[in-house]
Structure formats: structure tokens, C-alpha cells
Amino acid sequence: MTALGQPIDYLIVVAYFVGILGFGAYFGRFTKSTRDFFFGGQRFSWWLIAASLVATGIGSYSFIKYAQAGYLRGMSSTMTYLNDWFIIPLFMFGWLPIIYFARIKSVPEYFQRRFDEKTRIVATIFTLLYLVGYIGLNFYLLGTALKALLGIPISVSVPVVALISAIYVTLGGQTAVIFTDLIQGLFLYLAGAILLFLGLSYVGGFGEWWSNLDLAHRLPLPGFNRPPDFNFSAIFWGEGIAGTIAFTFINQGFIMRYLAAKSVTEGRKCLTFNTLILMPISAIVVGNVGWIAASMLAKGMTVTLADGSAVRLSQIDPKEVFVLVANVIARPGIFGFVIAALTAALMSTIDTLINACAAISIFDVYRPYIKKDASDKHYLKASRVASVLATALGLLLVPVFAGPESIFAAHYAFVSMVTPPMAVAILLGVTWKRFTPKAAFWSMIIGGVLILLSVFFPVLIKPFAWTHNISPEGGYKYFRAVYGVVVVGALAVIISRFTKPKPESELVGLTFETIQKAKELFKGGKPNEEPGQKLVRPMRIQKGSEKEIYLTQNDMNLLEAREGDLLYIADGRRWLGGLRSLHVKAGKPHDQDELVLVPEPVAKEGNLLRHRKVRIEKIM
Known part of the structure; x- marks a missing residue:
């Protein structure tokens, strides 16, 4: 050929x-x-x-x-x-x-x-x-x-x-x-x-x-x-x-x-x-x-x-x-x-x-x-x-x-079928604490079946397409997503009204209202979000098994960091984009001027090189 x-x-x-x-x-x-x-x-x-x-x-x-x-x-x-x-x-x-x-x-x-x-x-x-x-x-x-x-x-x-x-x-x-x-x-x-x-x-x-x-x-x-x-x-x-x-x-x-x-x-x-x-x-x-x-x-x-x-x-x-x-x-x-x-x-x-x-x-x-x-x-x-x-x-x-149909049509015919049930569950799960586990499960199951039925019976989508005067030609492929979201959303709200939600204590960090608490769980303590400077310092790799790094008290002050805060240490070459880097906690300050002390396991995990300076910034 x-x-x-x-x-x-x-x-x-x-x-x-x-x-x-x-x-x-x-x-x-x-x-x-x-x-x-x-x-x-x-x-x-x-x-x-x-x-x-x-x-x-x-x-x-x-x-x-x-x-x-x-x-x-x-x-x-x-x-x-x-x-x-x-x-x-x-x-x-x-x-x-x-x-x-x-x-x-x-x-x-x-x-x-x-x-x-x-x-x-x-x-x-x-x-x-x-x-x-x-x-x-x-x-x-x-x-x-x-x-x-x-x-x-x-x-x-x-x-x-x-x-x-x-x-x-x-x-x-x-x-x-x-x-x-x-x-x-x-x-x-x-x-x-x-x-x-x-x-x-x-x-x-x-x-x-x-x-x-x-x-x-x-x-x-x-x-x-x-x-x-x-x-x-x-x-x-x-x-x-x-x-x-x-x-x-x-x-x-x-x-x-x-x-x-x-x-x-x-x-x-x-x-x-x-x-x-x-x-x-x-x-x-x-x-x-x-x-x-x-x-x-x-x-x-x-x-x-x-x-x-x-x-x-x-x-x-x-x-x-x-x-x-x-x-x-x-x-x-x-x-x-x-x-x-x-x-x-x-x-x-x-x-x-x-x-x-x-x-x-x-x-x-x-x-x-x-x-x-x-x-x-x-x-x-x-x-x-x-x-x-x-x-x-x-x-x-x-x-x-x-x-034989267009790539656009093939794309949306596929995606519009599988995404609405999960999209609704995520959006309601993040924004509405009253959204219940049973409502999430059954709205996805029943909604998925109803979306599948619309493939064989496009007339189900007609009320939604009619609002925009869309013709039935092509089986309303694009409006299947709207149909799916409305159907799944309605099921989710109705079922939630008749079923029991999870206790709020089990939703910590999983809804919009509890993001601040999620930060505390992520760090393992109260977040320190005071803005600080970003530093570039020489590094010394030393023996030890600790999962933390050690800076001078002056550098800790410049970072607005405290012992136990989460830091980010990276190779000083910015163009690497973080390839050689890792997150690590701040240890007890030392008294050696402008030097970062890094235990060997930390340096190995972050792929840090002995002869390179490092960048340090506080994450929280």
C-alpha cells in the first residue's frame, strides 16, 4: 500500500x-x-x-x-x-x-x-x-x-x-x-x-x-x-x-x-x-x-x-x-x-x-x-x-x-453514558453533608440503568432537548449527559430525604466545610500558614535515621517555621521542576550558620545530591 x-x-x-x-x-x-x-x-x-x-x-x-x-x-x-x-x-x-x-x-x-x-x-x-x-x-x-x-x-x-x-x-x-x-x-x-x-x-x-x-x-x-x-x-x-x-x-x-x-x-x-x-x-x-x-x-x-x-x-x-x-x-x-x-x-x-x-x-x-x-x-x-x-x-x-459517525459524536455517545452518575455523586458528596450512602449507591445504579435505556429509547431525553428545540436526529447524543445528571440528581435528593446520613464525625476532611480540619489531619497538627521566605542553602548529608531536616534558628525565623512544621526541600536547580525533592518535617534548630543538615535516608528518598545547594520552603 x-x-x-x-x-x-x-x-x-x-x-x-x-x-x-x-x-x-x-x-x-x-x-x-x-x-x-x-x-x-x-x-x-x-x-x-x-x-x-x-x-x-x-x-x-x-x-x-x-x-x-x-x-x-x-x-x-x-x-x-x-x-x-x-x-x-x-x-x-x-x-x-x-x-x-x-x-x-x-x-x-x-x-x-x-x-x-x-x-x-x-x-x-x-x-x-x-x-x-x-x-x-x-x-x-x-x-x-x-x-x-x-x-x-x-x-x-x-x-x-x-x-x-x-x-x-x-x-x-x-x-x-x-x-x-x-x-x-x-x-x-x-x-x-x-x-x-x-x-x-x-x-x-x-x-x-x-x-x-x-x-x-x-x-x-x-x-x-x-x-x-x-x-x-x-x-x-x-x-x-x-x-x-x-x-x-x-x-x-x-x-x-x-x-x-x-x-x-x-x-x-x-x-x-x-x-x-x-x-x-x-x-x-x-x-x-x-x-x-x-x-x-x-x-x-x-x-x-x-x-x-x-x-x-x-x-x-x-x-x-x-x-x-x-x-x-x-x-x-x-x-x-x-x-x-x-x-x-x-x-x-x-x-x-x-x-x-x-x-x-x-x-x-x-x-x-x-x-x-x-x-x-x-x-x-x-x-x-x-x-x-x-x-x-x-x-x-x-x-x-x-x-461511520463523527469522532465528536462517538466521543460524547460514550462519555455521556458513563460519567453522570459519578459526577452527581461527587458534587453532592463534596457540597451536601445530608447526601446519604444509600442515596449515592441507588442513584448511581438506577440512574445508570435509565441512562442505558435512553440509548434504546431516545424519547426519554426528548423533554430535556425540547427546552432547546433540539431535533431528535442522532438520538440526542449530546443531551444524554443533561438527562443523566437530572435523573441521577433527582434520585439522589429524593432517596436522601428518606434515608440516614453518615455522622458528621465520619465526614471530616471529605466535604467542603471540613477542609480546614483536613489540613490538620494532613500535617498531624495545627497548620502553620504564616507566609515565610523561600531559602537556598548549602546542604550537609549526615548519618541518622530521622525523617526530618535541621536548619538554623535564623533560617527557621525567615521561613516562619516551627519545629514539626512540614517543609519542602529540593535541588537548587529550579529547571528540574522538583525531580530531586521531598516533603519532610523541620527538626530542632542547630547552630551551624546557613547550613541544612539532612539525614542520609531523607537525601536518598529525595534523590538529593551532596554537592548541590537545596531550596527550602514551608508547606504548612
Whole structure:
């Protein structure tokens, strides 16, 4: 089968695969426990987490998906990237501090601590369906691109990528995921900028491009309720509920990334920067090829297929817009770089989801029900096996997403079914102490059944879609999320009124009202939140078994720290982003000027180097 591109393009793609495999595997040396494997030791700076989330977020939506949407719908394809604002405050000041300070390892674990064990089991099933399904979707998207480039079937190209992803995730865990996603994020931003520049040049410049777009393609938002498969009402509700809430509150991979931050404050900085700066940039990066293609269509330009024939854009499958248009506007070598970036975008989401599936498998299935009270070393080995199994399950789901409907429709048809029950349970669990365990359990079970019934009987969704005058064409795929939230929410409130809530003493640290108490439990004492300075000091590693470090009284005063406070010590090189660092308590002050005394076990755990200065700051 003839393929697009030139030999140099293939060489670049192969070099990328080899490089990212070696780069990711390198970080296996920093993974010594399950805490490292899943949460990176909770040590990283906000900018590193934010940069790695660029690749994770873009991979979730993909160049292919938004090129298709941009080609068919124009500038309004950016709407889904800018639809996060209304839920962000609740995550920043509610969900994030709760899961961080309560030391919650997985979303289902919250369900057990907030409700009961049987609700945790239901949450585990829903979460695994969501995550494994997302792995399958992203494998399919990647296979679509590589089929056009390499000319080989998805059944061959996808397993190769799956193998590479599984290897470096299995070896390096969350640390490998974060640092490979950092590199992959830089790759895809650079590729997006190159394509935008080359694309505008190809169609005759910015003015020519803009003049060739019709009015509908220039508008920043789609029509209120038309067309049925992409309109404002459907995208707002479908993306806002099934997309944003699911990705922010349920996606274990997303949550684990924020739990890898060195503090809640760093997590909030990351989320703010990501929402206000990186998401708008990402919307342009992933959508611009589709916008260029729309202008090319208006000018009657052609693209070259793998067999060398030239056809008009109106004759191709919109799913292939990205690869075919990129091949036309990019020169040899540049095209290979673009495909490598596309691969990076999708692999970065896949590796996050694989790591997340492994976490759920270990914390919510293997440890509580199969192998209790084993050593952490045993669970670390089991985590690596779980990563391989999650990859295999994702591969089996690829055919599910290979149907004739649009990628947008396939995405929301899947996500809208599995996320509303858990989304409602989390939101009510965090904000309403009266929400009972029985209400959580039965609203998820009954609500899940009613959502499934709506697939076979779309008329159930009609009352909700009718309020926006949405037509029944397509089975109300986008409004299934609204239907699910209303049904599950109503069940939750009604059942709560007739059942007994948990005692407030058992809800400490698990609701918005008890976050301050959660801080005390996290530290093991009353938090000291007086602002202090951040210091850079020489370090001396000494013998000892203590899990604390020792500073001078003057440095303690500068930090506004007291003995027993939680500190963060890191290699003085900020560009490492916290790779060599850890949290540790402040010990009794010493009298050796401007020197930090660090016991050997602490230095080893934090991967600190003897000849390097360290940065110290107070966490609480």
C-alpha cells in the first residue's frame, strides 16, 4: 500500500519513537514505591505539571478530532476548549484540597470514605469503563493518522504504539509520564505553530484565508440548536457535563497529575495557568489545520491521496483532513515532524490513562480484594502488570470507535453514558453533608440503568432537548449527559430525604466545610500558614535515621517555621521542576550558620545530591 510522506519523514517518526521510549524508561530510576509510580512522590512544581498537562489535554481531544470539527464548523470548534470556566472554582477550592489533604489515592476510594464499600465498587466499575474506553478512543485516533501516513492497517500500527507506551509507563510510572508529556507538549505546540504559518502561506496569507471563510466558519460559536451534531446548546451541556466535569472530577489520570504537585497551592497555580493561558493556545494549535482546509475547499484546492491521485477536499472523509492537508502544506521532513507531534499528542493521553487504570486496579481491586497486606514492593510489581493489562483492554475497544459517525459524536455517545452518575455523586458528596450512602449507591445504579435505556429509547431525553428545540436526529447524543445528571440528581435528593446520613464525625476532611480540619489531619497538627521566605542553602548529608531536616534558628525565623512544621526541600536547580525533592518535617534548630543538615535516608528518598545547594520552603 502506498503511503504519504518521504523517507525522511519516516526516519523522523522512528527516531521520535526510539527517543521517547528511552527518555521515558530513564525515569524508572526515580520510581521506588507505589507513591512514586502513581503520584511521582507529590514533589513537582506547578509549571512542570501545567506543561505536561498540555500534551495530556490535547491528546484527549486530538488534532484529528478538532481538524475535522474546524473543517466542518470553522472557528466555533474552539468552544469545547473554552468551556471549563464554570466548574474550575469548585475544583480549586473544593475537590482538589479534599483529595490532597485526605490523602485519597483514587476516585473510588473517596466513595468508600464518604459513603460505603458497595458504593466504592460501583464507582470502580464506572471509572474503569470511562478510563479503558478513553484508551480505546485514543488508540483509534492514533491509528487513523498512522494509517494515512504509513499505509498500514490500524490493527498493526496501534499495537506498536501501545507497546511503546506500555513499556515506558510500566518502567517509569507517573514520573515518566510527566516528563515525557513535557517533551511531547513542546513537540505538538511547535508543530501547531509551524502548520499555522505554512497553512496561511499556502492559501495566500491571512487576508486571503479569512476572505475565503463563509460567515458560519468565522463565528466563534456555533448555532444555538442547529445543526443537530454540533450546536451551542449541545456542546455547552455535553462538553460542560460529560467533558469538563468528567475530566476534572472523575478522570483518575488528571487527578493524579494534580496530586503529583508539591502542594495544593501549586496545584491551583497550575490549574489557573492552564485554564487562562494554555487552553486558548491549545484550541488554536489543534484547530488551525481544519480552518486552513475550509479555506482550501472554498478555493477549490486539492489534496494528494496515498496512491498519488489528487482530489478535492469535498471528496475525502473529514476524519482524514488533518493528515492529508498537513501533507500538502508541509515540506518533506516537516511532515514527519508533524506526524511525530500528532503521535506525541495522543500518546501523552494514552500513557496518562494507562497509569490511571493501573492505579484503580491496584488501589480499588487488587489490594482490598485479592492481595491484602502485601509489601509495597509487591504492589509496585503488580502496578506494572496492571499497566500492561490496561493497555491490552484499550486495544480490544478500538473497533468500537471505528464506526461511520463523527469522532465528536462517538466521543460524547460514550462519555455521556458513563460519567453522570459519578459526577452527581461527587458534587453532592463534596457540597451536601445530608447526601446519604444509600442515596449515592441507588442513584448511581438506577440512574445508570435509565441512562442505558435512553440509548434504546431516545424519547426519554426528548423533554430535556425540547427546552432547546433540539431535533431528535442522532438520538440526542449530546443531551444524554443533561438527562443523566437530572435523573441521577433527582434520585439522589429524593432517596436522601428518606434515608440516614453518615455522622458528621465520619465526614471530616471529605466535604467542603471540613477542609480546614483536613489540613490538620494532613500535617498531624495545627497548620502553620504564616507566609515565610523561600531559602537556598548549602546542604550537609549526615548519618541518622530521622525523617526530618535541621536548619538554623535564623533560617527557621525567615521561613516562619516551627519545629514539626512540614517543609519542602529540593535541588537548587529550579529547571528540574522538583525531580530531586521531598516533603519532610523541620527538626530542632542547630547552630551551624546557613547550613541544612539532612539525614542520609531523607537525601536518598529525595534523590538529593551532596554537592548541590537545596531550596527550602514551608508547606504548612
